[in-house]
Amino acid sequence: MFENGIFNMKSKVNVVPSNSAMSKIGGNSDIATALLGAALLLSGIESAHSQSIPSEASLNFKYLNYEEKQQGLKRITAKAPSLQLILPIAGEWLLDGALTSDDVSGASPRYHTAISGASKMSDYRKAADLSLTRYFENTSLSIGSSYSSEHDYDSLALSITAAFSTPDKNRTWSFGVGASSDTINPTNKIVRDEHKKSKNILLGVSQILTPVDLVQFTVTHGRGEGYFSDPYKLLDERPRHRNQSSVFARWNHHLPESGATARVAYRYYRDSFSIKAHTFQAELEKELVDGWSITPLLRVYSQSAAGFYFDPVYDSQFGEPFPRGYQFGVKQFSSADQRLSGFGALTLGVSISKKMQNQWAIDFRLERYEQRTQWRLFHRGSTGLLPLSATIMQIGLSKQW
Amino acid sequence: MRHGDSDSHQNKMSRIQRRLSMLIVIGIVCATTGCSLIRPVQVWDKGYLAKNSMKFDYDKLAMKNGEHIYTSKEAASGSSSVGGGGCGCN
Numbered sequence: 001m002f003e004n005g006i007f008n009m010k011s012k013v014n015v016v017p018s019n020s021a022m023s024k025i026g027g028n029s030d031i032a033t034a035l036l037g038a039a040l041l042l043s044g045i046e047s048a049h050s051q052s053i054p055s056e057a058s059l060n061f062k063y064l065n066y067e068e069k070q071q072g073l074k075r076i077t078a079k080a081p082s083l084q085l086i087l088p089i090a091g092e093w094l095l096d097g098a099l100t101s102d103d104v105s106g107a108s109p110r111y112h113t114a115i116s117g118a119s120k121m122s123d124y125r126k127a128a129d130l131s132l133t134r135y136f137e138n139t140s141l142s143i144g145s146s147y148s149s150e151h152d153y154d155s156l157a158l159s160i161t162a163a164f165s166t167p168d169k170n171r172t173w174s175f176g177v178g179a180s181s182d183t184i185n186p187t188n189k190i191v192r193d194e195h196k197k198s199k200n201i202l203l204g205v206s207q208i209l210t211p212v213d214l215v216q217f218t219v220t221h222g223r224g225e226g227y228f229s230d231p232y233k234l235l236d237e238r239p240r241h242r243n244q245s246s247v248f249a250r251w252n253h254h255l256p257e258s259g260a261t262a263r264v265a266y267r268y269y270r271d272s273f274s275i276k277a278h279t280f281q282a283e284l285e286k287e288l289v290d291g292w293s294i295t296p297l298l299r300v301y302s303q304s305a306a307g308f309y310f311d312p313v314y315d316s317q318f319g320e321p322f323p324r325g326y327q328f329g330v331k332q333f334s335s336a337d338q339r340l341s342g343f344g345a346l347t348l349g350v351s352i353s354k355k356m357q358n359q360w361a362i363d364f365r366l367e368r369y370e371q372r373t374q375w376r377l378f379h380r381g382s383t384g385l386l387p388l389s390a391t392i393m394q395i396g397l398s399k400q401w
Numbered sequence: 402m403r404h405g406d407s408d409s410h411q412n413k414m415s416r417i418q419r420r421l422s423m424l425i426v427i428g429i430v431c432a433t434t435g436c437s438l439i440r441p442v443q444v445w446d447k448g449y450l451a452k453n454s455m456k457f458d459y460d461k462l463a464m465k466n467g468e469h470i471y472t473s474k475e476a477a478s479g480s481s482s483v484g485g486g487g488c489g490c491n
Contacts, residue, residue: 062463064466066470080466082462082465084462159482159483161482168441168444170442176483177483178483201483202482208442209439211448212449212450214450218481220483222479244478246477248481250457252454252456254454261455269477271476277475277477279477287454293454301471301475303476351463363460365463388474390470390474392467394463396460
């Protein structure tokens with residue numbers, strides 16, 4: 001049952017009988033659960049925790065199609081296939097690697113949501129992520145790296161994460177440190193060889209509360225310095241330091257009677273640009289017959305504006321895009337980037353997946369994203385911007401062995 | 402140090418003290434009641450927890466795609482990992 005001190009998972013999928021099977025066991029859910037538990041114990045099922053190495057390898061493919069619109073006009077379109085390999089090695093190591101290519105094209109406003117004079121762009125991004133984790137009896141150590149390259153932007157990031165579990169594997173503490181280095185060379189050559197460097201730390205704890213409840217609480221803090229401005233936006237001058245903090249909590253709850261799992265998450269974010277943001281996310285995965293499952297999902301987001309963001313109220317003398325009272329030659333932080341304004345956003349979506357024979361699985365996910373200034377929940381300011389909407393579609397295929 | 406700076410420093414210190422007090426209170430409450438209320442779950446009771454749908458990273462590629470989109474359209478980023486790189490996102 002134990003392999004090098006780690007629970008070995010013999011069969012990760014479909015380990016729990018369906019509702020009908022449960023009722024056939026005897027009709028009494030307590031007895032059924034006890035029998036199920038005994039069966040799992042005898043068959044050597046792993047603990048559900050992050051400290052357990054999966055015994056099965058998997059190859060996952062995903063194709064993302066993203067289309068964004070503003071006032072009925074197409075803005076950014078992205079098509080991004082990605083491939084991920086998860087490979088356990090010798091029962092002690094786990095290799096997780098992913099490759100992504102991202103074909104982005106369209107037009108992006110040079111200030112606020114102005115359509116005329118939007119900068120046309122076309123870019124091809126390649127990204128690779130690789131992590132290697134070594135599992136010990138109650139500890140794991142993971143080293144990760146990620147690389148992303150565009151014709152005007154390169155990024156390299158490294159991370160180390162350590163996780164410590166209690167002997168019963170009901171609680172896991174995680175500590176992580178990371179660093180990234182970005183190089184920016186915009187095509188308009190407004191700056192050359194600019195850099196952005198950041199360091200971040202993480203402290204997290206996962207806890208099994210009951211046989212059907214798992215919670216996680218994570219705090220992160222990052223400090224960055226360098227070029228944070230957007231070189232393609234007009235009058236975009238941002239501070240060269242940005243500190244970011246977030247508190248993140250999530251809770252997974254399984255409902256055995258209905259064969260459904262609820263996943264709920266909340267994040268509070270704040271940074272030194274004076275932006276505060278709340279994110280709430282909820283999903284309900286419902287198992288259907290013949291390996292099908294359906295997951296409706298909801299995401300609610302709200303942020304306040306950056307301290308140096310200015311509303312689309314322009315100077316009477318200089319006109320657009322100059323903010324009211326603009327003074328030439330006086331260096332001041334300013335941005336007319338919609339992403340730094342105060343707004344609220346809503347995502348509604350659904351995911352459908354099907355487990356097939358020989359451990360193949362397919363999935364399809366469709367989401368609609370809407371962003372509106374008037375939807376901000378807790379913050380003031382930021383008016384006069386056009387709504388933004390996007391359709392996000394993902395198709396996936398995976399194989400385990 | 403100017404008068405304004407002194408006020409601001411005192412305000413900052415009192416904010417820090419308030420937060421520290423809150424953390425200490427939470428710690429004491431957790432140590433004396435909350436955490437001890439959690440009854441250890443035995444290994445034979447972890448069948449449902451082993452399901453894919455109960456894992457936090459059940460579909461990493463979809464999560465990563467989502468994070469990339471939201472990071473490029475919103476100001477907030479980061480949550481449960483470290484070492485993520487940036488992009489020249491439009």
